[in-house]
Amino acid sequence: MQDRYHAELMMDEPDFRKRFQSIRRRALVLLTDVIALSYLWTLASYCWNRFVLGTGSYITLPWWAMIIIAIEIAAVWENFGVSLGMHLLGVRLSSRSEESNPANHALRYLLWHIAPLSLISFFFSSKEEPWHDRVTHLYAVSAAEVEEKRVSWYRTSWKNALALIGVLTVLTAVGVTDMDLYALFTRASRTGRIWTRLLNPNFSLLGSGFRLLIVTIYMAFMATIFAIVVAVPLSFFAARNLAQGIIGRAIYTVVRVAISITRSIDAIIWAIIFLVWVRVGAFPGVLALFVHSIADLTKLYSERLESIDPGPVEAIRAAGGNKLQVILYGIIPQIINPYLSFTLYRWDINVRMATIIGIVGGGGIGQSLYQYMKVSDYSSAGMMMLLIVVTVWSIDYISARLRARLN
Amino acid sequence: MDEQLVIEHLSKVYERGEVLALNDVSFTVKKGEFLVVIGLSGSGKSTLLRCINRLIEPTAGKVFFEGVDVTAASSRELLRIRRKMGMIFQQFNLVKRSSVLTNVLAGRLGYVNPWLSVIHKFPREDIELAFKNLDRVAIRDQAYKRADELSGGQQQRVGIARALMQEPDLLMADEPVSALDPATSHSVMKYLEQMNQEDGVTVITSLHFLSLARRYGTRILALKDGEIVFEGLPSEIDEARFKEIYGDEAEHVEVS
Structure with missing residues (x-):
């Protein structure tokens, strides 16, 4: 009885899943290496073009040629050493x-x-390894199975590749952002007039500036209050550990995708959208902050929610509490x-943000x-800036003090 | 009814068939027993206890509690069944930020009107019962402290008081003393023993230490790799059985 049951549970597992995983891992290794090598090549x-030849173009070869070369280099890399992709995915030959x-x-x-052919036949065969592994007696195995000598970083190819990518990324960044240290250090005096005016604020605007400041603070307040009302219930659907069943998982995915898209659109962009929608003024600013805050x-x-202690939840469930009581007594x-x-x-x-959105x-x-x-009118602008600085500083301070008490 | 809990061919498989936590476990528990489940870490003790009240859904098999098929119960029926099964946990599972009293009252949630529990309103009798139970485990004076201000042993006593709020017929304890030092362990175990002997509550507890199991258990069940390898009286566990349960390299460790 016991053995039959055991056999039923363990043996029914189809082998296809394991083989599919093996094939997928090989494909991912190649993909990682090709992406890394193409990136390296582009940089x-x-x-070369920018600093040696003095032109501004990125690529000297057509993109398809670059990909083919990257695949070929990846092939050499993966068959003769430990490539970056092999390291990241834990594969060794x-x-x-x-x-x-x-x-x-x-x-x-x-x-x-011809590995694609070998892998396709491997998927349907009963052999443990694909044909091209067996013929060459070189098997793609998990890194955990292989004992490795410690090698210094400069003699490890994937670390060399990473170091090269790092150096070239910095060099490229210097190039594409048109870094001009000469201008930075020689042309400072041109801003002197702006600084003197800014530092002599126009105090006759204190009253009207203060009224505008109140508008800004209330904009932030409105946006935050209404965002809480939406975000609190929404957060329960966006927590992975609470998303149960197919419907729960589907809602989780939809909410997560929606909030990451919304977040990635800057509040200023939202403000422009709402300006067109509800006309210029403080209200579109509130809406922009509201959407972004949600x-x-x-x-x-x-x-x-994802990092709550599951213990109390378990305890309430064990005591016969329903879902609502679990939330009220175990989670909240x-x-x-x-x-x-x-x-x-x-x-x-x-x-x-409300000041920026203005x-x-x-x-x-x-x-x-x-x-x-x-x-x-820099001295009037200076007055506004002074008010903003004082406000932001005090709110920063108050909020930090309150938060310290909550923790 | 003599046999309070009947477990038939219970199995639990985790992660799409890759881990077999419980394999065809069958046993019965009589009313008033003090059953101790022993075994190494990962032998399936916690899974077994949680399958009984379906905190974990068993993959196959049946659980009958006082004649009712727990495994076939609807979610509404399950809440009623769970009310009669108290549970105590290794990590106490208290809400650390809430008061001791609130934690104890949470054990009563299965009984109270769910709508009144929304506004944290409990009947006067329940609050009196909470104090009575805190009295039983001798921490009445701590009722208004935050749960995490208490020591480990005191926190586990809050856990016991919370389970008592359910007025349970069966008390399950998952490694109740593993997070405690030896001296405190005995005080907690003695409360379980007291409930078993004075109130006639059936106790099923998993324990790490054989010495504790021998001292408190009326019957012992040993699990190894999800299967029952021993079932019998504490006195029947000799050196050979011990090696069978814990493996050849195991040594006796006493909790005195």
Whole structure:
């Protein structure tokens, strides 16, 4: 009885899954290497063009030629050494206790070019390894099975590749951003007039600036309050550990995708969209902050939910509590303070963002700051900046103090 | 009814068939027994206890509690069945930020009107019962402290008081003393023994130490790799059986 049951549970497992995983891992290794090598090639050719030839183009070869070369180099790399992809995915080439033979590596490199055929037949065959592994006595095995000598970093090819990618990335960054240190150090005096005006603010604007400031603070307040109402319930659907069943998982995915798209669109872009939608003023600014805050708070809240202690939840379930009681007694006491803390933090961000949003026409003090700057009235702009600095500093301070008490 | 809990061919498979946590486990528990489940870490003790009240859904097999098929119960029926099965956990599973009293009252949630529990309103009798149970485990004076201000042994006593709020017929304890030092272990085990002997509550507990199992158990069940390898009286476990359960390299460790 016992054995029959055991057999039923363990033997029914189809072998296809294992083989599919093996094939997928090989494909991912190649993909990783090709991406890394193509990136390296692109950077190298850009740096060559920019710093040696003095032109601005990125690629000297057509893209398809670059890919073919990258695949070929990857093939050499993977068959004769440990490539970056092999390292990242934990794959090694092993001769399985037999003597390693260089000719086998060369043969495997040649056979590698028909590996797709070998892998397709492998998927349907009953053999443990694909044909091109068996012929060359070199098997793609998990890194955990192979004992490796310690080798210094400069003699390890994947580390060399990473170092090269790092250096070339910095060089490319210097090139594409038109870094000009000469201008930075020689032309500072041209801004002298702006600085003197900014530092002599026009105090006659104190009253009107203060009124604009109040608008800005309330914009942030409105956006935060309404975002809480939406984000708190939404966060329960966006927490992986609470998403159960097919429907739960589907909702989780939809909410997660929606908030990451919303978050990735900057609040300024949202402000421009809402300006067109509901006309210029503080209200589109509120809406922009509101939408962005929902996404941000939902993400922060749901991440907190994902790290709750599952113990109390289990205890309430064991005591016969229903789903609502599990949330009220097992989850909420654990999240209430972190939620308040995140909300304060977001309100703090919203005050700062509200001034920026004013620049595109979202109302409040930011809008008049921008207008004064545009007409070169720097001393009026200085007054606005002074008010913003004082406000942001004090809200930052208050929010930090309150959050410290919550933790 | 003599046999309070009947387990038939219970199996649990994790991760799409790759880990067999319980393999065809069958046994019965009589009312008033103090059954100790022993075995190495990963032998399936926790899974077994959680399959009984379906905190973990068993893959195959049946569980009957007082004649009712737990495995076939609807989710509403399951809540009623769970009310009668108290549970105590290795890590206490208290809400650390809540007060001791709130934690204890949470054990009563299966009984109270769900709508009143929304506003954290408990009947007066339940609050009195909570204090009575805190009294039983001798921590009445800690009722308004935050749970995480208490020591480990005290926290586990809160866990016991919470389970008592269910007025259970069966008390399950998953490694109740593994997180505690030896001296505190005995005080906690003695409360379980007291409930078993005075109230007639059936106790099923998993334990790490054989010495504790011998001292408190009326019957012992040993698991190894998800299968029952021994079932019988504490006195029947000799050196050979010990090696069979814990492996050849195991040594006796005493908790005195």
